[in-house]
Amino acid sequence: MKAERSYPRAVVTAKAENAVLQGHPWIYDAEITALTGQPENGGLVDAVSRKGRYLGTGLYSKESKIRLRLVSRNANDVFDDAFWERKLRWAWEYRKAVLREEDLTCCRVIFGEADGFPGLTVDRFGPLLSAQVLSVGMETRKHTILPMLADILRRDGQRIDGIYERSDVKLREKEGLEQVKGWLPLPGETPPASAVTEITENGVKYLVDVENGQKTGFFLDQKFNRQAVARLARGRTVLDCFTHTGSFALNAALGGAAHVTAVDVSESAVEMARANAARNGLSDRVDCVCANVFDLLPELEGQPARYDFIILDPPAFTKSRATVANAITGYKEINYRAMKLLPRGGYLATCSCSYFATEEKFTAMLRSAARDAGVQLRQIEARQQAPDHPILWGVEETNYLKFYLFQVI
Template sequence: MGRVVLHKDRKRRLEQGSPWIFRSEVARVEGDPAPGDVVEVVNHQGHFLARGYINPRSQILVRVLTYRVDEPIDASWAARRVDEALAWRERFLPGVPSCRLIYGEADFLPGLIVDRFENILVVQVLALGMERLWPWIRQALVDRLNPRGILLRNDVPVRGKEGLPLDVREDFGEVPERVWIEENGLRLAVDVWRGQKTGYFFDQRENRLAIAPLVSGARVLDVFTHTGAFALHALKFGAEHVVCVDQSREALDLARENVEANGYAGRAEFVEANAFDELRALVDQGRQFDVVILDPPAFAKSRSSLPGAIRGYKEINLRGMKLVRDGGFLVTASCSWHMHRDLFLDTIAEAAVDARKILRLIELRGAAKDHPVIHGSEESNYLKFAMFEVRSRG
């Protein structure tokens, strides 16, 4: 087994819980490990710290699989990790049949995402080392869950950086074109083959419940609606009418189907448009809503894209505030981990100044419990979700 020796004067990120070891932290690599091989990680004195898989092509040289010197990486290790992930969901989400089952580094399975849609598992294998370990993990999942099918959504660009092909294919059993799930008493159709990421965003499950006090009898604008999950919850909690905006016709068709399936037809309308353009148009028209919901995709996918992302978040929030009636509510989110919480709040505050609004914070939240956060790994603490009362400044 190869060995990675860390610099003496490095920051102690690994000891603080970070599962990533960057090449800048490494003094030398001993042996001749191939990309994807499991290696030992030691400090400058040779003391064991962790074991993980290596990929010299990546700036993240090693991703940690275990911190125990007596835990080999084998089929038994894979079974234990799956059991631990299942136990977490059973403890904090008892009886929930659809959720994020494995959340990569936060479940000590770096580079692996597994979402459970009833009896269908949708998987993203994001790294070369995990690609080699996947057969053991797949067997553990099959043994414990007996799924109808497992779909690999390995169409993620980051795989190309790992030297891996991009594809979408059944890896076990049969996976239908569309899967129906239940969330918070609502039925939703999910396009697991072509939808964004794995087809659905479980991270906002508990945040969708949090809007209940805001929406009774309200006229709601839901921007970046995707397949309508926030809109559905607003309707469930008594919204009078919801306008759903998204630039994807396929997503809007699914949102319309979900609204109709839950008996809310006639209380929602669907607008196929670029969100920035539609927000500007609605402001120009003088439209007003009781609640505006902004749940955009990640604007900052890298540190270099952060300045543009800040401008984007400021614009949508500024225009969203202008569309909220005096005393109404703004619900806004960011899933860009580069956009850390304080920067997100500062950007919203700047938008409020320009919009001549005063904001009163109701609640600031993160991701659902099936997206645990590792202390010391800010990457796993990516979601910011805020609810504000919006008042005019004159």
């Protein structure tokens, strides 16, 4: 029997209707032509077409340009605790299906819109969950949803000691939210004494500081791309640019690289990479250097060839459409320099984690860099983010990571 709807209703434009029917969960403020009822900030609102067709139910944000984020397209859904628990269980069961058992101890458990939790990210680092809340709808429900998630994992035999919230990002201001950072209380429990924990990914051990590390503490989306690099690194001399915590460098070393030089402009990142190399007994084969990659690559051109495998894993050079052109210029510079440095038969791993630097733009840049460097690229693999960061068709924002392995010939 169809449940009675008692939520405010938002009538949306034909453009919004078409986007929703193709799977996108966002409805912008300018796409709402009429609003009946008194929606609460973070509350539930039904979206309907101009002809009154039910399109879905979403979380309302009175200050964001993304005014409504859909969480259901089923008119019979009842949005009680059982609804959210069911969605959390689906997300966890999906991870269990697509990851190896050993990968479940460090993985992304909730990936926002791709899991039906718009504005919520939850990463697992061993016994700690690291959560980031970016929408007012999730903000109003976090004290229900996050403890519920911990309970689901525990009932499945997983050790969860605490949840640390990393909502210390400026993006929250667009939702009218203050930045927040700290332990999220779990009923009847005392938070852990430390927000630092150890994880093992691909056989490599890392210390992860969920309180002070970038974003939620560690980048999990390159897990299987690091494995691909490790397979190719055996016996090679590797230059890992933008190393951050040393993850690609350590995977290459563990994969049998003859030697690895890991470079980052941040001294603290270099120190962390150095400590991770020592933790894994790889200090004799991994040198960690503090340098600006944009300066280092041209300097190396004048020296005898030292590397036959170069890895380029830069931070996002653009976070908006307005700066895409500058970002592509930056990507081309480092890729051109790497191609010039590599001997014929050498290998290149290159990627972009910016959604706005689309695959079309990124591959066009690579073709241009290869032409200018006077080399030809033989593609080994084209890869994306790990499957615990699922790409939801119809939601192009979930498809952000481009990763290529080439041989330079």
